[in-house]
Amino acid sequence: MGIDDVGIIGVGKDTYNSELDGMINGRVLPWVEDVQADGFPVWTDYSAAQRSTYFLNREGELIYQFNITTLDPTEPEDYEYLINLILDYRSENGPNVFRIPEDTTSIQGGIEWAENGDVVLVSPGIYQERIDFLDKNITVASLLYSGFDQNMVSETIIDGEDQGTVVTINGGQNHSAILLGLTIENGYGSQTGGGILIENSSPIIDNNIIRNNNAGDCGGEGAGLAIWGESQPLIIGNEFSENVVFGVCDCICYFGGGIYVDSTAFPIIGSSETLGNTFFENYGDYGFDLFRYPPIDTTDWTPIFAHHNTFEDCPPGYFDHVFPQNGWDLENCHTLLSVDEDQYVITNSFYLFPNYPNPFNPTTTISFDLVDTQHSSTPGLHFINEDQTLNNQMVSLRVLDITGRLVETLIDRKLFSGIHEIQWNAFNHPSGIYFIQLRLGEFTQTQKAILVK
DSSP states (O other): OOOOGEEEEEEEEOOTTTSSSSSOOOOOOEEEEEEEESSSEEOOOOOOTTEEEEOTTSSOOOOEEOTTTTOOOSSSHHHHHHHHHHHTOOTTTSSOOEEETTSSSHHHHHHHHHOTTTTTESEEEEEEEEEEEOOOOOEEEGGGGOOOTTTHHHHEEEEESSSOOSEEEOOOOOOOOOOOEEEEEEESSSOOOEEEEEEOOOOOEESSSSSOOOOSBBEESSEEEEEESSOOEEEEEEESSSSSEEOOOOOOHHHSEEEEOTTOOOEEEOOOOTSSSSESOOOOBBBBSSSEESSSSOOTTOOOEEEEESSSSOOOOOOTTTTTTGGEEEOOEEEEEEEEETEEEEEEEEEOOOOOOSBBBBEEEEEEEOOOOOOOTTTTTEEEETTTTSTTTTTEEEEEEEEEEEEEEEEEOOOSEEEEEEEEEEETTTSEEEEEEEETEEEEEEEEEOOOO
């Protein structure tokens, strides 16, 4: 284990002990961890040598230690110094790290210096430029790369100044190419990809804010993100907002305000509950948030996996917010309640589990959890009813058909908090896709159920 395996995960402080030399009363100390989750550990000693952090090699031998008592990671200058100290003492096998603006003033300059596996680490600031990953599998990241402050995302901005696509990744990259923890804004694509353009490449786009980008002249696609060709990128933990596809022509030819996917690309958009993306206030003719261009033959068309994403409504409206309906697998979506500056609110004081079996014939089991308190593990997300009991809330569990028509009401009464389970027998209903909708007050969650007879 070496310095290249270390990240900063938080701040904290131990009990002050006046008998221990070097301690400072009330001083906040950083926590470090082994981010590889194997091999020998890296630890901070908080007892008699509270001020020292130790790093071991893979044989368990001490290779470096430094004093952290005088550093306060809540102070930007101290935090940056601490990160640089770790990076300066990376093991010889670790990647090269090009720091912006310390090593070069532009992000593109760092990319041009970098080789496969290297990191271009961007300090907070506004960078008025457009970047191209060239043909390199590298990481371009804010200081969020250290595993610490989520605020680094909104404070580290690449501003395209409406001069073109802000981030281009079209050199055949794989998942070793990573864009992490940046705000991508004010991009413009005359035809496609205002914020980010991915073509014949499969990078990871992780934990970015992609906002206020535009695409379109006489027709256009993908103001926030456009994905073309043989691409299989992983799109997780991002916020897509105020991305607009619009132009001068009077036609229905502007698609995918948030994300556009062409007929040959197959991304993963969202994943688990903590890795979903959030979409709001995007715009286009069809597919404000998500648009997928259908192939000529749709008889054997696999929907794109897009679980645990947050929309202004769940499920999002087809044609307007998501297009086409059969092109997307939107299970476990969440509802966005309001937007307040840099934070947003979703409902998750209850949770609807996937029904099982699914597909089913003719019965399936539906389970849901009503919780008194639920806190988000995703920075920037704040759940409703965090301190409110659910025991006095009306709960409705309904089954809808693919047109939104009510098929059956399974529950419509007050329930106590906890996990509840019910079976739905669809013996009298035809094969097809149904939506199971759990409603608590004005908030809903929806799952898709497939009946096959």
